[in-house]
Amino acid sequence: MLVLENVCKTLPGTPPRRLLDGICLRAEAGTWIGIRGESGVGKSTLLNLIAGLERPDSGRLELDGVDLAGLDENSAAHLRRRSMGFVFQAFHILPHLSAAQNVELCMLLNGVPAPERARRAAQMLAAVGMEGRGTARPAQLSGGELQRIAIARALAHQPRLVLADEPTGNLDADTAAAVLQLLSRQVRAQASLGIMVTHSAEACAMCDRVYLLTRAGRLQAD
Numbered sequence: 120m121l122v123l124e125n126v127c128k129t130l131p132g133t134p135p136r137r138l139l140d141g142i143c144l145r146a147e148a149g150t151w152i153g154i155r156g157e158s159g160v161g162k163s164t165l166l167n168l169i170a171g172l173e174r175p176d177s178g179r180l181e182l183d184g185v186d187l188a189g190l191d192e193n194s195a196a197h198l199r200r201r202s203m204g205f206v207f208q209a210f211h212i213l214p215h216l217s218a219a220q221n222v223e224l225c226m227l228l229n230g231v232p233a234p235e236r237a238r239r240a241a242q243m244l245a246a247v248g249m250e251g252r253g254t255a256r257p258a259q260l261s262g263g264e265l266q267r268i269a270i271a272r273a274l275a276h277q278p279r280l281v282l283a284d285e286p287t288g289n290l291d292a293d294t295a296a297a298v299l300q301l302l303s304r305q306v307r308a309q310a311s312l313g314i315m316v317t318h319s320a321e322a323c324a325m326c327d328r329v330y331l332l333t334r335a336g337r338l339q340a341d
């Protein structure tokens with residue numbers, strides 16, 4: 120379970136700008152949560168806080184009882200590697216690795232033995248509709264295919280938390296819908312918790328719950 124309690128973040132500057140103002144959220148495993156908001160309201164910042172990449176000015180963030188804001192950098196990196204998966208707008212597939220090697224990446228970092236990595240990568244590729252495409256090079260793949268690979272990579276090490284930042288921002292409408300269906304289905308199938316931030320109301324159509332992040336930095340049910 121992820122718990123955010125009164126999370127605040129102010130940007131330095133003159134005058135300082137209160138970006139996130141008392142964000143509260145409780146979300147359980149097995150759910151796919153959407154947070155939508157206009158460009159610049161602080162969606163990516165909120166995900167960075169949840170990932171432990173940034174610190175809140177005040178408030179509490181907890182993942183399965185672990186205080187995320189209280190972790191030192193090493194522990195936060197360890198928790199990210201073990202327990203989190205990331206999907207980005209720009210895919211971030213490594214161009215010099217094959218599709219399967221990209222999917223194996225987090226497992227490799229977590230010390231999963233090679234045969235188990237290969238087995239799991241093949242299983243994940245099949246789950247995202249890319250069965251038998253493990254040897255494909257990223258340059259040969261379309262945007263939709265790259266995002267499928269990214270989803271397989273984000274979920275292959277069975278993270279408790281999947282964080283997606285505008286995962287369909289670079290995809291056409293039909294491809295976006297297919298990718299979101301896949302992502303939501305896979306998050307639920309693995310009993311993970313998925314948090315997606317997006318500017319797109321359509322992208323939230325398959326979410327179990329949707330919130331709106333407002334210009335005033337408040338999170339409200341949508």
Ligand SMILES: Nc1ncnc2c1ncn2[C@@H]1O[C@H](COP(=O)(O)OP(=O)(O)O)[C@@H](O)[C@H]1O
Pocket residue numbers: 130131138156157158159160161162163164165
């Ligand atoms: N480290 C930072 N220092 C200064 N300004 C930042 C920093 N990070 C983000 N911002 C600013 O905070 C605002 C929100 O950014 P972001 O979280 O990326 O919004 P969104 O993802 O909703 O578009 C933007 O105005 C951005 O320029």
Ligand SMILES: [Mg+2]
Pocket residue numbers: 162163164284
């Ligand atoms: Mg953003």
